[in-house]
Amino acid sequence: MGRTEDAAWGERRPLAAEYGGKRGPKPAAPAPERRHWRRCLHWLILLGILAGAFFLRSLDARHVFDGDSVVIPGHDTHYHLRRIQHAVAASGRVPARDAWVNAPEGADIYWPAGFDLGLAALCRLTGAEPWSSGVERRCAWAIPVLGVGVVLATWWVGRLWRGPGTGLLAAALVAVVPSAISVSMVGRVDHDVAAILAATVAFALYLHALRSEARRPRCIWAAAAGILLGGNLWIWPGAIVFVLLAAAASVTTLLVDDTPRHRDAALYLLTAVAVVARALCTASASARPLQVSHLYLSGFHLVLSWAGAISPVLLFLVFRYAPRRPAPRLLAGGASQALLWGLVLFAVPGVWRALRGAQSFVGATADVTVSTTGEGIGLLGRGWPGVAGDLTWAAAGLPLAALFVLWRAVRPDRRAGDWLIALWLAIGIALALGQRRFAAVLAVPLALSVGGSWVWLLRLAAARRSAARLAVCCALGGALAIAVVRPLDRWRPRSVPRSWELRAIRPALDWLQTAAPSPGDSHDFGARPRFAVMAFWHYGHWLTYAAGQANIACPFGNTPQHQLGLDRSQAFFGARTEAQAADLCRELGVRYVLSPELPVPLLVKQAGLDPRHLRQQRCVATSLHLHRGLQAPERDGPLEHFRLVAEFPAAWPSGRPYTTRVFEYTLGARIVIQAPGQGDVSLSIDIVDLLAPPLHYRAAGRTSADGVCELRVPYDTQRATRRCQAAGPARVVWQDGTREARAELDIPDEAVRTGATIRCDLH
Incomplete structure (x- = not known):
């Protein structure tokens, strides 16, 4: 037999047969010292990748920290900080409604509270004072730490999926990918990086469940993954996408490989998701504003979660009574899934429409999705332009990665997780094309796919002749230069303008x-x-x-x-x-x-x-x-x-x-001017500011036949605390061609704000 590699299930598979090499004598096992040094080198490389990832995500620190003040980039980040500061002061309570948003009515805040409460707990544990810059500093530095966590979780998934080489390559790519950096830069206090981290860790736990030999550890790993996927809805309602991804990967794997491993993992994973989603929806429905954290999930999330839990159960029943031949089993399993999701997408909303008076299923589903998640499945078709700039780094690796994961998923010797990575890549591409901020969701599966394909090509070259090995290495080197080096100078200009605009x-x-x-x-x-x-x-x-x-x-x-x-x-x-x-x-x-x-x-x-x-x-x-x-x-x-x-x-x-x-909006002082006769009237005020050019305000009108003219003036002539203030009293001038009358007029600020009448007699 030729050289071997670890399979997903723990068995040994001939490497030369897979990669096309010639059979030869089995090499001797490496010495323990050599294995030790390999292990040490692996961990040193991983630590270097993590350090580099943190360095890249901290380059904007000089724009964020300005002495004692903190300049937080972005817009949503400021409302996250507002809720975090309140949670620090109110012992972990996040209000469901804010009277200071969309005044005068106020508005419900549909963001879940998990991300904000997590950072608030960190601030309270580290002794930060509420409504202080200490909270801002801790939250600002927590984001690149979460970004490094995404890199580490990507390494974990890659290692479980296709070995340590794939894990290191995938982690290195996520460490330098612009879309992954942009959501985890220092100061960007937003929930995107936390949602991606939770989903990646959940998928790693799911792969652990598929690899476990014993049934109890397998069920524990799967249930932990399901709890994390369900709890991710408390960070971002759009995380229902990851729940659907897990359900689709489980069902697809069961259709192809009906094994006890897959059945146990799918059942415990999706059942845990459904239970957690149900608990969160119940907590949301019973939430009392201003007293407990608000979730703002909908029946849409609950229906999809329960449908995902029912999918593997239905497949189990179908496979138990269906013929043992592959074609009938696939046909029966596919028909059962089509029936289930057809009911979810058409019949259930029809009943909902009849009971609740919804206008149509499409409209109701779109409204519920858009109104409750804010961003998610309902926005796939109407995203922002310019996503191509975020994906240029993948121009060399995307086709190869997509073909690799699909080819590996349909091979007889496929591994656990092949369908998960393939569907994750497809959903990530769809999300990224829908809205540019979702390119970060694509970063992890794309890095895993590219890393897996590169490791496969390198092993293929190692099993072939030296000329092919040299050609493959050159191709990989060129792809690496295009995929990594080129965009390193592209992501920074995207973050600095946000900070500059706030500074201005x-x-x-x-x-x-x-x-x-x-x-x-x-x-x-x-x-x-x-x-x-x-x-x-x-x-x-x-x-x-x-x-x-x-x-x-x-x-x-x-x-x-x-x-x-x-x-x-x-x-x-x-x-x-x-x-x-x-x-x-x-x-x-x-x-x-x-x-x-x-x-x-x-x-x-x-x-x-x-x-x-x-x-x-x-x-x-x-x-x-x-x-x-x-x-x-x-x-x-x-x-x-x-x-x-x-x-x-x-x-x-x-x-x-x-x-x-x-x-400033005012009613304006009502200036009634009594002139000697009919003519032109003007009222002038010089407004000065130490840092701006002077403003010469001039209102003009014409007196009536009895010499009366009314003007509305928004400026007063008092020495106020405003930056822009009058240099002196107002000057009133009347002219009729032959005669002229002048006067100076003091306009109180109270008259300007209340619209009071001030009379000026030019006789």
Whole structure:
């Protein structure tokens, strides 16, 4: 016999026969010292890979940690931190509703609490004070540690699947893959990396169950994997994808190999998933807002979980009574699965529609999926463009990997886990094509597939002649250069702009938190704020966490209550008249408007205007930011209800100036001017700011025949604590061509905010 390798079941298989080599004498077993050094080298390489993975995920530390402050990149990360800070202060309680999100109504928070509670427990155990930068620092460093955990779990799966070589190669690829790095960078406090880690560890436990000889350890490993897969729904509702993957892999394996190993593993795995999912759904249904953590799972998750548990049971019954010939068994097993999932996808929703009044199954399923998971199966068909840039690293290895895992899965000498990796790769590709952030889900199975195919090619070359070995090694070297070296400089520019954008807007957020009037205690999720801040919906989490202000719209999306805030934000910035915007602010209790430069072209485009000629477009977004409130959308003249209160200059990464402006909504003082006769009247106020160019406000009108003119003015002339304030009293000038009258007028801030009347007599 030729050389041998370990099989998934523990038996020995001829290596030369598999790879095409010639038979020869059996080599002597390596000496114990040699085995020891090989083992030490293996662990040293693994430690080097883990250290390199942590180093790559920590390169952004200089952008995140700025002295005593922490600049957390991203948007969802800030709301995770808000909930973590609350959980640290409230002894592990995460509210189900937040009155400071989508004000004035507030909104339910459909994120599960597992990720936030886990980091909160870490902060409490390490002595971090609530609502402090210590919590932010601990959470920021926990993310690259979880990323290193994904690398280690990938090595574990690869080692169980095809041996130590595959494990090391797969771990090395995940350590440098841009999509895996992007979700586990230091400071990116989001649940993606935790969900991927839990799923990878669960699949490793499942492979352990398939490899176990004794029935009791096999069942224990499978049940542990099922508990972890079910509990992963507490981290991310979209983790139902991993449950479906486990069910599909188990059913496919049972259709091909009906063995006691597979039956035990599938039954205990999927039964544990269903039990945990049922418990989580029950906890979600009985959750009391503001007192216990909220899960926001739906019947959709429960139906799919129970269907996955029933699948192997149904196959067991079919195989027990079906003929022993392969063709009838496959036909009967496939028909049973088609019947089961047909009932799940059509009959069950039909009954649900009859009982609950749903409009249609497709609509109900899509609504439930999108509204409860936020991102998951319902978003596969409408993802973000540009995913190809995230997958360029796999151009050399993806076809080979896909062919390898499929070819290995259909061979008679297939291994445990071949179908799992193959289906994982297919689902990962579908998810990545649906939305770019899901490319991280693809990173692990793709690395395993590429690693397995490379190890197979290397062993094939070792069993062949030296020329073929040299050609294969050269091909692998070129693929490695394309797959690893090229994208190393591609992922960093994607993370730095998020941190830069927050740094550019951070002074405005700090001003809203420290200098602006307080809307209330933002740490109290149930306290209704006294007023809110209108902004582009992408900045909602920044306003709530970094500025302590209530937002009108936030980046949750995908549910009607959050979509309402997004529609209101678009309606405000796209309004064609100031009256429409003022009415919306009055209705929603808005006091401040945050207007950075970056979203202005998008807001103009959403208003149905041409963003290529911004200054010629008339809407509230351009009136506020481009004209600084000196040009109303519907007329030639300044805005009457919005005043510039703060302006913060910054710069784009290219060096071009970048400005963030903060406006305050007011009723505007009603200035009644009594002039000697009919003529033209103007009211001028010079507004100064130490860090911005001066603003010359000028409102104009014409007196009636009896010499009366009314103007609405949003600026006062008092020395206020605002950054932008009047340099002196207002100057009122009346002219009729032959005569002229002038006066100075003091406008109190109280009159501006309440709309009080101020009279000016020019006689």
